[in-house]
Amino acid sequence: MGKFDNLLNQCKFDDRGLISAVAQDHLTGEVLMLAWMNREALEQTLQRRVACYWSRSRGKLWVKGETSGHFQKVKEVLIDCDQDAVVLRIEQTGGACHTGYRSCFYRRVEEDGGLTVTGEKVFEEGEVYGKP
């Protein structure tokens, strides 16, 4: 029996077998992304201290950074009252967002309904993920 089995058994994975995971910069508190974890992704994250998610679009386990090099070193994991969501307090290499912004939440909704880019661009998408 693994040391995280008790915790994993208590987690309330939904009908797709998933919980939500919020990644937050451990120093600034900036919310960087929201993603999904199945049981294996959460166990890997806890064991390796590197964020690992479940990619719904690709249908596979996804170590964040495996393509881009933009790994997330896990400093702290918090779990919510319902045990169906976690917060990862992380150290982000590069940017969390595939668009090149540090955070996926790089746009503010203004009171008139418009969007303003408020996030910091930290890399060029084409240079990291490659483009044909």
Added chain:
Amino acid sequence: MGKFDNLLNQCKFDDRGLISAVAQDHLTGEVLMLAWMNREALEQTLQRRVACYWSRSRGKLWVKGETSGHFQKVKEVLIDCDQDAVVLRIEQTGGACHTGYRSCFYRRVEEDGGLTVTGEKVFEEGEVYGKP
């Protein structure tokens, strides 16, 4: 046509008609809760500047604080790259968690798999929600 219709039309509500919403203290960055919004909840939140969610358990619109008095005043709304999640930067009255903690994420997962309460208790559950 409402001033948020363009934005709402671009949002990618899932097959249940929902997006994820992360509420975060606007001053400290503490993640307080994760909840769900349908189109109406997001529109109400943007218009009234008070957090309004969709309660999956009760199947209805839910102005956070309507029972407890623990409203969330919305200071800023951020939207993610995929337009299926928002971050609300809020001023929280009382606590966000129904258990009496300021944040739903009040427990840390330790490296040995144990849980440590690290959150701040700000009210007694029975005094706020009532108990028979």
